[in-house]
Amino acid sequence: MSTASEPSIVKPQTLIAADGLGKLFPGRSSWWGTTSSFVHAVQGVSLRVRRGETLGLVGESGCGKSTLGRLLLRLIEPSFGRVFFDGKEITHLSEGELRPLRRRMQIIFQDPYSSLNPRMTVREIIAEPLRIHKLVKNANEELERVSELLQKVGLRPEMMPRYPHEFSGGQRQRIGIARALAVEPDFIVCDEPISALDVSIQAQILNLLSDLQDSLGLSYLFISHDLNVVQHFAHRVAIMYLGHIVEQLPAQGMQMTARHPYTRALLSAVPAIDVGKRHLPVVLEGEVPSPLDPPPGCAFHPRCVRAIAGKCDTDVPPFEDVAPGHRLACFNPAPAGTIDLAP
Amino acid sequence: MSDSNPSPDRQSVVLLLSRKTVARAAQLAVPVMPYATALGVTFAQLRRHKLARVGAMVVAWIAMIGLFAELLAGERPLICKYDSHIYILPALSPKSAPFQSVAEYEAKRSPSDWAVFPLVVYGPDTEDRERAFLPPMRTDHVLGTDAQGRDVFARLVFGARTAFTAGFAGMIAFALIGVALGACAGFFGGLVDAFVTRLIEVLSAVPSLVLVLVVQALLPKASTYTLVVAIVLTRWTEVARLVRVEVFRVMSQDYILAARALGLSEWRILRRHVLPNAIAPAIVAGTFGVATIVLIESSLGFLRVGLPKDTTSWGEMLSQGRLSFDAWWLMVFPGGCVFLTVASLNLVGEALRDALDPRLRDAAVTHDHEAPAKS
Numbered sequence: 001m002s003t004a005s006e007p008s009i010v011k012p013q014t015l016i017a018a019d020g021l022g023k024l025f026p027g028r029s030s031w032w033g034t035t036s037s038f039v040h041a042v043q044g045v046s047l048r049v050r051r052g053e054t055l056g057l058v059g060e061s062g063c064g065k066s067t068l069g070r071l072l073l074r075l076i077e078p079s080f081g082r083v084f085f086d087g088k089e090i091t092h093l094s095e096g097e098l099r100p101l102r103r104r105m106q107i108i109f110q111d112p113y114s115s116l117n118p119r120m121t122v123r124e125i126i127a128e129p130l131r132i133h134k135l136v137k138n139a140n141e142e143l144e145r146v147s148e149l150l151q152k153v154g155l156r157p158e159m160m161p162r163y164p165h166e167f168s169g170g171q172r173q174r175i176g177i178a179r180a181l182a183v184e185p186d187f188i189v190c191d192e193p194i195s196a197l198d199v200s201i202q203a204q205i206l207n208l209l210s211d212l213q214d215s216l217g218l219s220y221l222f223i224s225h226d227l228n229v230v231q232h233f234a235h236r237v238a239i240m241y242l243g244h245i246v247e248q249l250p251a252q253g254m255q256m257t258a259r260h261p262y263t264r265a266l267l268s269a270v271p272a273i274d275v276g277k278r279h280l281p282v283v284l285e286g287e288v289p290s291p292l293d294p295p296p297g298c299a300f301h302p303r304c305v306r307a308i309a310g311k312c313d314t315d316v317p318p319f320e321d322v323a324p325g326h327r328l329a330c331f332n333p334a335p336a337g338t339i340d341l342a343p
Numbered sequence: 344m345s346d347s348n349p350s351p352d353r354q355s356v357v358l359l360l361s362r363k364t365v366a367r368a369a370q371l372a373v374p375v376m377p378y379a380t381a382l383g384v385t386f387a388q389l390r391r392h393k394l395a396r397v398g399a400m401v402v403a404w405i406a407m408i409g410l411f412a413e414l415l416a417g418e419r420p421l422i423c424k425y426d427s428h429i430y431i432l433p434a435l436s437p438k439s440a441p442f443q444s445v446a447e448y449e450a451k452r453s454p455s456d457w458a459v460f461p462l463v464v465y466g467p468d469t470e471d472r473e474r475a476f477l478p479p480m481r482t483d484h485v486l487g488t489d490a491q492g493r494d495v496f497a498r499l500v501f502g503a504r505t506a507f508t509a510g511f512a513g514m515i516a517f518a519l520i521g522v523a524l525g526a527c528a529g530f531f532g533g534l535v536d537a538f539v540t541r542l543i544e545v546l547s548a549v550p551s552l553v554l555v556l557v558v559q560a561l562l563p564k565a566s567t568y569t570l571v572v573a574i575v576l577t578r579w580t581e582v583a584r585l586v587r588v589e590v591f592r593v594m595s596q597d598y599i600l601a602a603r604a605l606g607l608s609e610w611r612i613l614r615r616h617v618l619p620n621a622i623a624p625a626i627v628a629g630t631f632g633v634a635t636i637v638l639i640e641s642s643l644g645f646l647r648v649g650l651p652k653d654t655t656s657w658g659e660m661l662s663q664g665r666l667s668f669d670a671w672w673l674m675v676f677p678g679g680c681v682f683l684t685v686a687s688l689n690l691v692g693e694a695l696r697d698a699l700d701p702r703l704r705d706a707a708v709t710h711d712h713e714a715p716a717k718s
Binding site (some may be wrong): 072073098099102103105106107109110111114116117118119120121127128132133176179180183226 | 353596597598600601602604605606611615616619620670
């Protein structure tokens with residue numbers, strides 16, 4: 001399992017790992033076509049997802065969550081860093097070498113309206129991966145497999161000949177999940193799978209994902225901007241800000257253990273239902289800086305109440321273990337403790 | 344598994360389709376015929392559009408008239424008995440015909456011979472200088488004759504053939520070129536896109552009619568085919584432009600990313616996922632393109648530029664009408680044909696555009712509510 005080239009991040013129970021992964025998108029270009037600036041979408045992120053585990057990835061829009069998910073699946077090429085899947089580096093595999101691995105990692109999308117080809121029937125959508133990866137021998141087997149998959153995601157097999165436009169958002173999301181499950185993956189990137197759905201349907205989809213994890217032993221990277229959902233759905237949570245992961249900690253009790261000022265600001269913004277426990281949210285000043293021109297030092301320092309002048313604005317804080325299973329990138333973290341006891 | 348005995352877990356599928364259909368489709372690896380295809384929705388919309396329906400019928404009729412021109416006008420019979428032989432459709436081939444005109448038949452026939460002639464017994468090029476400028480409905484020239492004494496009806500019928508051959512051949516050619524180049528530009532991007540885009544820009548700057556005029560005037564043997572080629576060379580750019588943009592739109596959709604994540608080959612993604620969703624504007628542009636080609640062909644005929652002298656064209660008839668205003672039938676009939684054809688094609692094109700517009704179509708499609716999940 002371990003060779004010299006593998007960093008300490010790859011451990012036996014690790015299914016997929018990123019090591020210093022980064023992506024620069026060309027930004028503005030001068031008129032003769034040379035790129036003069038880059039969008040720093042993901043900047044040297046290291047993380048790992050264990051087998052059968054859900055890692056929640058939380059951050060504001062535009063912080064690079066989706067890009068990170070796509071980098072892990074090699075759907076976009078990383079600018080630097082490495083990706084490991086099942087103990088094997090896949091960063092530089094060709095598309096042909098990657099094909100057998102494509103089966104083992106899948107993605108489900110936020111927008112159920114653009115994630116299904118409108119010109120294909122549900123049956124064709126789900127059968128296509130089965131055929132490509134030769135998972136079925138003949139048409140009878142294919143029909144049985146598709147109908148089994150539909151039942152697995154809570155749809156009726158007689159929906160097979162229908163087209164996507166005949167379904168609701170939640171049903172479409174289920175079809176997308178069935179398509180991903182068709183190739184029997186080990187790892188699924190859930191790219192905000194419930195953000196576009198009604199609240200009641202959000203719960204249904206979450207329950208479905210959770211049931212599937214239990215029965216199939218799936219690992220998820222669950223991308224969301226809803227910390228509340230992630231706290232309850234994920235085993236561990238990674239907080240992302242402007243292309244960096246600033247804190248990574250167990251989801252259980254993170255209200256108490258979170259220490260990064262940004263994480264605490266996010267937690268304090270989660271609406272509380274219990275009126276008696278009302279607290280003042282930590283209000284972040286200003287806007288997220290442009291990823292075209294990220295600030296020096298800690299990316300969060302221009303908006304951070306705990307920033308130390310001369311330190312946070314010049315040095316990049318290292319991403320270090322502060323407790324078992326808890327990693328943090330901050331020079332001046334808040335003490336652990338409840339957040340909602342603000343005056 | 345036999346046709347008559349599908350397994351119990353297949354029962355549920357059978358609700359919408361007959362048991363046999365599903366079982367057979369499964370055996371033959373043929374996708375089960377959908378009951379509401381996207382194309383079906385489009386045609387349902389098209390059918391509701393009354394004017395477009397009329398337009399489509401007019402176009403179909405004129406196209407059929409052009410296709411079966413020999414059966415409607417010509418000097419050789421459709422079927423005849425001559426010299427104890429039965430000849431079938433000598434109208435189609437001069438060589439196999441025992442005689443070449445009605446006059447010859449009348450002169451040579453024996454009492455036992457018979458012949459069934461087309462509706463009008465004059466070909467488009469049958470000249471009779473003594474019977475020039477006959478008005479309609481006076482003689483057996485139902486729609487009159489022109490300056491050379493040629494039958495107007497016969498010339499209209501063969502003019503339809505010229506117009507529609509040029510129109511449809513041209514449309515198919517420029518649609519194919521446009522879809523291929525536009526799809527490549529959008530799909531591969533980069534240098535391919537830069538090259539195709541520059542090509543489109545350069546060619547779009549040349550006015551179609553002017554280019555066609557120049558090409559036809561310079562070619563030593565200009566014909567309807569060179570005319571079509573010249574039109575195709577300028578018209579494909581519009582299709583390519585539309586398809587390229589549409590491919591860009593489709594490429595940004597999540598189902599393309601899903602297809603990549605599933606490990607589909609680039610070719611399969613282009614063929615199965617990109618093209619079916621990106622050719623709608625090409626269909627619309629193609630319909631309008633037929634109308635444009637018919638117009639250009641008539642214009643050239645009218646100007647008497649670049650088409651061989653013996654080409655039967657509505658435009659050429661119109662130009663005769665210009666020479667003698669008294670002969671109104673030389674303007675009204677071919678003019679009416681051009682107008683009807685172009686207007687009908689435009690009606691169909693506009694209805695197609697409406698039917699294929701996803702914003703309008705989505706409004707027509709009802710989304711049912713989330714069905715109860717696991718029960």
